[in-house]
Amino acid sequence: MGLFTKDIQTLDDLFVHTLQDIYYAENQITKALPKMIAKASDPELKSGFEKHLSETEGQIRRLEEVFQMHGHQPKAVTCPAIDGIIKETNEISGEIGDKTVLDAALIASAQAVEHYEITRYGTLVAWAKQLGRNDCASVLQQTLDEERATDERLTRMADSQINRRAA
Amino acid sequence: MGLFTKDIQTLDDLFVHTLQDIYYAENQITKALPKMIAKASDPELKSGFEKHLSETEGQIRRLEEVFQMHGHQPKAVTCPAIDGIIKETNEISGEIGDKTVLDAALIASAQAVEHYEITRYGTLVAWAKQLGRNDCASVLQQTLDEERATDERLTRMADSQINRRAA
Numbered sequence: 001m002g003l004f005t006k007d008i009q010t011l012d013d014l015f016v017h018t019l020q021d022i023y024y025a026e027n028q029i030t031k032a033l034p035k036m037i038a039k040a041s042d043p044e045l046k047s048g049f050e051k052h053l054s055e056t057e058g059q060i061r062r063l064e065e066v067f068q069m070h071g072h073q074p075k076a077v078t079c080p081a082i083d084g085i086i087k088e089t090n091e092i093s094g095e096i097g098d099k100t101v102l103d104a105a106l107i108a109s110a111q112a113v114e115h116y117e118i119t120r121y122g123t124l125v126a127w128a129k130q131l132g133r134n135d136c137a138s139v140l141q142q143t144l145d146e147e148r149a150t151d152e153r154l155t156r157m158a159d160s161q162i163n164r165r166a167a
Numbered sequence: 168m169g170l171f172t173k174d175i176q177t178l179d180d181l182f183v184h185t186l187q188d189i190y191y192a193e194n195q196i197t198k199a200l201p202k203m204i205a206k207a208s209d210p211e212l213k214s215g216f217e218k219h220l221s222e223t224e225g226q227i228r229r230l231e232e233v234f235q236m237h238g239h240q241p242k243a244v245t246c247p248a249i250d251g252i253i254k255e256t257n258e259i260s261g262e263i264g265d266k267t268v269l270d271a272a273l274i275a276s277a278q279a280v281e282h283y284e285i286t287r288y289g290t291l292v293a294w295a296k297q298l299g300r301n302d303c304a305s306v307l308q309q310t311l312d313e314e315r316a317t318d319e320r321l322t323r324m325a326d327s328q329i330n331r332r333a334a
């Protein structure tokens with residue numbers, strides 16, 4: 001979609017645009033996670049990020065399925081929000097010398113990414129239902145459930161070990 | 168803090184840096200919300216955004232209180248994440264002609280902002296407790312509770328009327 005072209009006329013257009021936005025975001029996340037895995041020191045955090053990377057690849061395939069179900073080719077549009085979140089992750093990582101403090105920052109960054117995904121998938125599920133596309137809503141809901149579970153897992157990991165070691 | 172200067176050595180440094188990040192974010196939100204109020208058509212959505220603006224002003228005062236409690240002057244550092252989220256809000260608004268569809272997009276954007284705040288305040292509360300600053304944690308928790316309540320209120324408004332009108 002071009003900027004300021006009033007290309008979005010209907011809720012259906014907005015739904016497709018937001019699918020394209022999160023499709024871009026998920027693809028950027030698959031590029032950012034290997035760098036986060038490389039920077040993480042705690043083995044459980046590393047393996048948590050590896051699990052997230054593999055889940056993200058599955059979520060991209062699910063988005064492609066939703067595009068097809070809804071009669072569109074998968075396409076990405078630049079998402080300044082995820083670009084900003086990833087830029088902030090890179091900046092903060094570059095400022096931290098201590099490994100345990102870096103792990104605490106990395107887990108916080110990963111949760112910022114999760115929350116962006118949670119809000120977008122929550123919206124997409126609501127819009128799909130409103131558009132009578134319960135089939136699309138059901139596929140998107142699977143990803144939403146995964147994102148919420150990942151966020152909770154990261155919170156438990158932060159509370160149980162990462163933050164304590166950093167303090 | 169400068170970029171890539173390894174200025175953050177401890178969890179306490181990271182806590183203060185993240186306070187500065189969300190202090191910047193809250194101030195940017197107070198500038199973005201009046202534009203969202205002006206663009207919204209639904210009266211309840213408009214008044215919801217007005218309530219959020221007034222809450223945000225209170226949250227800024229709370230952050231200033233936490234800075235002082237922790238022996239620091241309130242200071243902002245650029246937060247690329249909130250800049251990206253607000254940029255995306257402005258871009259999408261510019262592409263939508265229909266007022267009811269614009270309302271649906273605005274509520275989704277507001278929830279993206281809320282989720283950024285929820286993740287950052289959640290992290291700040293956890294770090295404050297780890298640092299033995301339960302006094303700071305308690306003030307930050309008040310804001311976290313407000314953000315979660317606002318997000319739930321926006322979800323209810325979207326489900327009950329805004330998305331239906333846009334469809």
